[in-house]
Amino acid sequence: MKLETFDDVMVSIRKNRDRPFHLLLGNGFSMAYDYKIFSYNALHDFVTKLEDDDLKIIFDVINTRNFEIIMQNLDNFSVLISAFDGSAKLKERIDAASVRLKMSLLEAVKALHPEHVFKVPEEESQICSTFIKNFLDSGGKIFSTNYDLLLYWVLMRNKVLNHVDGCGRELENQSEFVPEEEQNWSELIWGKYRDTQNIFYLHGALPFFDTGVSVVKEEYNQFNYLLDNISNRMEKGEYPIFVTAGDGAQKLNHIKHNEYLTYCYDSLCRTEGSLVTFGFNFGEYDEHIIEAINRAAKFGKKVPDRLWSIYIGVYSDADKAHIEQIKSRFKCKVHIYDAKTAKVWR
Template sequence: MTFDEAITDSDRFAKRHLLLGNGFSIACRADIFHYGSLYAQADFSNVPEVQAVFEALGTQDFEAAIRALENAARILPAYVPHGAVAIAKMQEHAAALKEILVQTIAGNHPNIPPDIADEKFWACRRFLANFLAGPKAGCVFTLNYDLLLYWTLMHGDMPSGEPIPLTKNDGFGNDEDEPDAEYVVWQGETNAHSASIMFLHGALHLFDSGKELLKYTWIRKGIPLVEQAREAIARNAYPLFVAEGTSAQKKSKIRHNAYLYQGFKQLTANLQQGRHCVFIYGHSLAANDDHILVRIGRGHFRKLYVGIYGDPDTEDNQRIMKRAQELAAMRHERWPLEVSFYDAASANVWGGP
């Protein structure tokens, strides 16, 4: 079905929620956010051996390479009793790849919102209004690290059009000890239940200071967020990122961070609502995000709408559709899950060409 048809069909549910994958960012700037683009821009000069890992796997997917290195480091002792040096090097290179991924995203990210046409932001705000405005407004959960969603929420509407009142509470606010600080802080679990935007895997503008989670803002510091992130990374202060290789490793990191775990719990709680529905846009339903996807299979909500980009008969799309049906098959008979697929291109998330 078309996206509009899916939205019409979903009117029978009390709330709509949205889960965003990397296809959301790729649809805006494929030249930057596609793994192939990131790989081409990455600097592997300090760990040149890792390029052989990508080549051996036949991929440019950073998470796949990280997962392979970490798995190999666990397996190697069974075959090479005296391979401690190689094991340590694999673990070191897996950690280095995570940092290279962060550095590459920050280094190639659009500098400021005006680098993206207003028309794209306006189109995206209209898309998000299906989930963050009106009586059906639910939550938007994103697995992306970049700033595109945040920029869209902060962007103004078309001057000649009707304003779009998006709910954009992300759980951050003034530091009660430093209300005039150049950043805002996560308000903690108590004040986070009303949040409608959650970065499930962290993001470029979220930094863990050790005692609290900070959100960098442009309005308080007057310095573009990407520039702030780059300056921090140059000081070896890395943003909150979940770039682990496997789903189990991602889940472990999420459980050890209060903000990430609250987002995970909030997602889970909403998936338990029998009168809600969920849309997925830009996600391949890959196994390395099973810590998220399995919650769909264990949920109580009644309808899942999955975006399919391009020919539905391609191998990748057939795999996505099969995986979605597998999630539905996990359901208890009391809470059956209906799955429909919509044409992702028809959502016009970032407008026309």
């Protein structure tokens, strides 16, 4: 297959002004900002430094830095223990270790994360904003599988006016007339602006918390940076919406048990036009994303109002070979472009 450039992608966007171009961001988006912070190696090194004997044994035995593989192995082992009438105590120990690993991963993302929005150089933030606006200005939507705050920071800092994450405030004492200065407004609650939403965190993200009644988005205030407020919630035993299951089926199961995640996933399933990916490698644990893309493509049926094409960014010859190998799994036209030619951060 021909290896295109991001300039070729932009030519397609300009040529097809009546077609929305959507963007799917994977971990490569964050790694392109700073691989020392957002790579699996960095997360692995953080977690292995924790004083947890069971997790240390697990890392030594499974011998991988890919958390998805580790979680999948733990889930499989737990099922096998039950299937063979194994020790209930051992199963409980494995399940508890799996939960601690997921929480440790979340702690690692938070701990390694840049402290606040202004740690990202202004020029890099502006460049990233321009990259993202290419898609929003076409009428497209932004989908991210990343947990961190980078996308949120770029959108807010550069005042990208046409972005909507679906969140808004509700007047809490609306049953009675009160002067404006006495009105009580809620936290940022997801759902108020879902009909015009164009920013979707497919696997959750640090600012989003499920209270059991609603999904709220944490924000910064005059006293604390956003990450500080997120940390305060976590210290109280609240944890962000965060998909950390093993394979694609388990991830989808997690998604379907949360209203916000379900809405985001279904929105990807309903996309029309074209989809561009950056930093997303379509690995063996991403079956649910390929399924969503094929649903959007109406499984290849020649009907209107469908996803017609996908432009997949690759970094290496190995990445390109991988996409060429799985090309037939996509039920729409596949293009491959060199992700290194996209000016995302610098």
